[in-house]
Amino acid sequence: MGNNWMRRQRMLGYLFIGPNMIGVILFFVIPAVYSFFLMFTDYKFMSPDVHMVGLDNVKRLFHDEIFYKAIQNTLVFLLAVPASIFLSFLVALVLNQSVYIKSTLRALFFMPYITSGVAIAFVWMLLFQPKEGPINAFLRMIGIEHPPGWLSTTDTSMYAIDIIWVWFMLGYNMIIYLAALQEISTDLLEAAKMDGARGWRVIRHIVWPLVSPTTFLLLITGLIMTIKTFGIIQAITQGGPGNSTTILSLFVYQNAFRYYEMGYAATISWALFFIILLITVVQWIGQKRWVHY
Amino acid sequence: MTVTKTLVTFIMLILGILMVVPFLWMISTSFKTPAEVFEYPIRWIPSTLQWDHHIKVWTGDKSFGTYYLNSLKISIISTIGATFLSAFAAYGFSRIEFKGRNAMFLVYISMMMVPPQVLFVPKFIMFEWAGIYNTHWALILPGMFTIFGVFMLRQFFLSVPHEISEAAFIDGAGHLRIFFNLVLPLAKPALATLAIIDFSWHWNDYENALVFLIDEKLYTVPLGLQNFILENNVDYNGMMAAATAGIIPMIIVFLIGQRFIIQGISSAAVKG
Numbered sequence: 180m181g182n183n184w185m186r187r188q189r190m191l192g193y194l195f196i197g198p199n200m201i202g203v204i205l206f207f208v209i210p211a212v213y214s215f216f217l218m219f220t221d222y223k224f225m226s227p228d229v230h231m232v233g234l235d236n237v238k239r240l241f242h243d244e245i246f247y248k249a250i251q252n253t254l255v256f257l258l259a260v261p262a263s264i265f266l267s268f269l270v271a272l273v274l275n276q277s278v279y280i281k282s283t284l285r286a287l288f289f290m291p292y293i294t295s296g297v298a299i300a301f302v303w304m305l306l307f308q309p310k311e312g313p314i315n316a317f318l319r320m321i322g323i324e325h326p327p328g329w330l331s332t333t334d335t336s337m338y339a340i341d342i343i344w345v346w347f348m349l350g351y352n353m354i355i356y357l358a359a360l361q362e363i364s365t366d367l368l369e370a371a372k373m374d375g376a377r378g379w380r381v382i383r384h385i386v387w388p389l390v391s392p393t394t395f396l397l398l399i400t401g402l403i404m405t406i407k408t409f410g411i412i413q414a415i416t417q418g419g420p421g422n423s424t425t426i427l428s429l430f431v432y433q434n435a436f437r438y439y440e441m442g443y444a445a446t447i448s449w450a451l452f453f454i455i456l457l458i459t460v461v462q463w464i465g466q467k468r469w470v471h472y
Numbered sequence: 473m474t475v476t477k478t479l480v481t482f483i484m485l486i487l488g489i490l491m492v493v494p495f496l497w498m499i500s501t502s503f504k505t506p507a508e509v510f511e512y513p514i515r516w517i518p519s520t521l522q523w524d525h526h527i528k529v530w531t532g533d534k535s536f537g538t539y540y541l542n543s544l545k546i547s548i549i550s551t552i553g554a555t556f557l558s559a560f561a562a563y564g565f566s567r568i569e570f571k572g573r574n575a576m577f578l579v580y581i582s583m584m585m586v587p588p589q590v591l592f593v594p595k596f597i598m599f600e601w602a603g604i605y606n607t608h609w610a611l612i613l614p615g616m617f618t619i620f621g622v623f624m625l626r627q628f629f630l631s632v633p634h635e636i637s638e639a640a641f642i643d644g645a646g647h648l649r650i651f652f653n654l655v656l657p658l659a660k661p662a663l664a665t666l667a668i669i670d671f672s673w674h675w676n677d678y679e680n681a682l683v684f685l686i687d688e689k690l691y692t693v694p695l696g697l698q699n700f701i702l703e704n705n706v707d708y709n710g711m712m713a714a715a716t717a718g719i720i721p722m723i724i725v726f727l728i729g730q731r732f733i734i735q736g737i738s739s740a741a742v743k744g
Contacts, residue, residue: 193564200576203619207583214594280485317512409589413678413682
C-alpha cells in the first residue's frame with residue numbers, strides 16, 4: 180500500500196464526489212461568499228453603481244424597528260416547534276400501542292406534511308376567515324361570542340400561523356418518534372412493570388428519557404427548518420396585517436425582491452444565519468442536561 | 473383488551489380525520505355554490521356538484537395544464553439528477569478512504585446551516601449574469617444538488633457490509649464496477665425513497681420559483697396557484713378548486729409511495 184495506491188484512492192474519491200461537489204460549490208459556497216461581500220455594499224436591483232458602504236447596513240439593521248419586530252415574530256413562530264413535538268410524542272405513544280388500522284392512521288396524520296405548499300395556505304385562510312369561516316362558526320356555536328380574528332388582527336395572526344405550522348409538522352415528528360419508540364427494548368419496559376411502575380410514570384421516567392436523543396434531533400432540525408421557512412406566510416399574509424407576521428426569513432425576501440435593497444437583504448440574511456448558529460450552539464450545550472444517550 | 477383497542481382506534485381515527493379535515497373541506501367547497509361555502513353547520517356534500525369551478529381552473533388562458541407541465545419537467549429532471557449525483561457523492565463519502573474527505577464533508581455539513589435566504593440575492597445576480605434567470609434552468613440546475621440526499625444515501629451505504637466490496641476487489645473489480653453493479657442495485661429502496669422525497673420538494677417548491685421565475689408561461693403549480701388565487705380572490709369555490717388541483721398529485725404520489733416515504737424519513741432521521 181504505497182503512495183501510488185493512496186494517490187489512486189484520492190483520485191477515485193474526487194471522481195465520485197467531484198460532480199456533486201461542483202454543484203455544491205457553484206450553488207452554495209460561491210453564493211454564500213458572494214453574499215458576505217454584498218453585506219458591505221449598497222447594491223440595489225440592476226443598478227450599475229455599487230459602493231462599498233462598510234458597516235452601514237449593519238448599523239441600519241440595529242436601528243430598524245421592523246428587524247426587532249421580525250425577531251419577535253420569529254420567536255413566536257418557533258413556539259410551534261416544541262408544541263408540535265410534544266403533541267406528536269403523545270400521538271406516537273398511542274399509535275405505538277395496539278390499535279387497529281395502524282398504517283391508515285399513520286397516513287392520516289402524515290398527510291399534511293406531504294402536501295406542503297401554497298395550497299394549504301389558502302385553505303387555512305378561508306378556514307380562519309373571521310366573520311364566516313367554519314372555525315369561528317364552530318367557536319360561536321359552542322358559546323364563544325367573540326372568537327379571535329385569527330389572521331386578520333395583529334395580535335392573533337402569528338398564533339394562527341403557529342396553529343397551521345403545528346398541524347403541518349405533527350405527522351413528520353410522529354413518524355420519527357414511532358421509529359424511535361420501536362427501538363426501545365421491551366425488556367426494559369417489562370422490568371419497569373415488575374418494579375410496579377405504571378402508565379404515566381413509565382412514560383415520564385423511562386420512555387421520555389430513552390427517546391430524548393430523538394427529541395433533541397427533532398428540536399434542532401425543526402427549529403432550523405422553521406426559521407428558514409417563509410413561503411407559507413408569504414402566500415397567506417405577505418407579512419401583514421401591519422408587520423405582525425413578518426418573520427426574519429420573509430423580511431429578507433421582502434427587502435431583496437420587493438424593495439430591491441439587495442445589500443441590506445444580504446445583511447439581514449446573515450443575521451438570520453447567526454441566529455440559526457446561536458440556536459444550534461445553545462442546543463448542543465444544553466443537550467447534556469436532558470439528552471440521555 | 474379488544475374493547476380498549478377498539479376504543480383507542482376510534483379516538484385516534486377521529487383525531488386523524490381532524491388532521492385531514494382541511495383537505496376534505498377544500499374538496500367539498502370546490503364543488504359547492506358560492507352561497508354554500510360558509511354555510512354552518514358545514515355542508516359536506518354539496519346539494520348539486522358544481523363542476524364549473526374545476527373547468528375554470530383547467531381551461532381558459534391560465535390553464536393549470538401549463539403549470540403542471542412546467543412542474544413535471546422541473547421536478548422530474550431535478551429528481552433524476554439529484555438522486556444520481558447524490559448516490560455518486562455518497563459512495564465517495566462512505567466507501568472510499570482518502571485524504572481530505574472529512575474536510576470536504578465538513579463543508580457539506582456547514583452548508584446545511586446556511587439559510588436559503590443568504591443565497592437568494594447572490595444566486596439571483598449569478599443567474600442573471602449566466603442568462604438563466606427566469607428560465608426553468610434556474611430551478612433545475614441547483615435542484616440537482618441536494619446535501620440532504622448525500623447525507624441520506626451516505627448513511628445507507630455505510631450500512632452495506634464491507635465484505636461485499638472486498639470480495640469484488642479480490643475478483644479484480646474497481647470502485648466504479650462495485651458502485652454500479654453491487655452497491656447501486658442494493659440501494660434501490662433507498663434511492664426510491666430519496667427520489668420520492670426529492671420529487672415532493674420540487675413539486676411543492678414555492679420559494680425558489682417565486683424568486684427566479686417572472687414569466688407567467690414558466691410558472692410552476694405553486695406559483696400558478698398563487699396567481700389564480702390573487703386574480704380570483706372573491707371566488708372561494710374557484711380558489712378551492714385550484715387548491716385541489718395543486719394538492720392532488722402529491723396525494724397520489726403519497727398514496728403510492730407511502731411506505732417508502734415513511735420508512736425513508738424515519739431511517740434517515742433515527743440512524744443519522
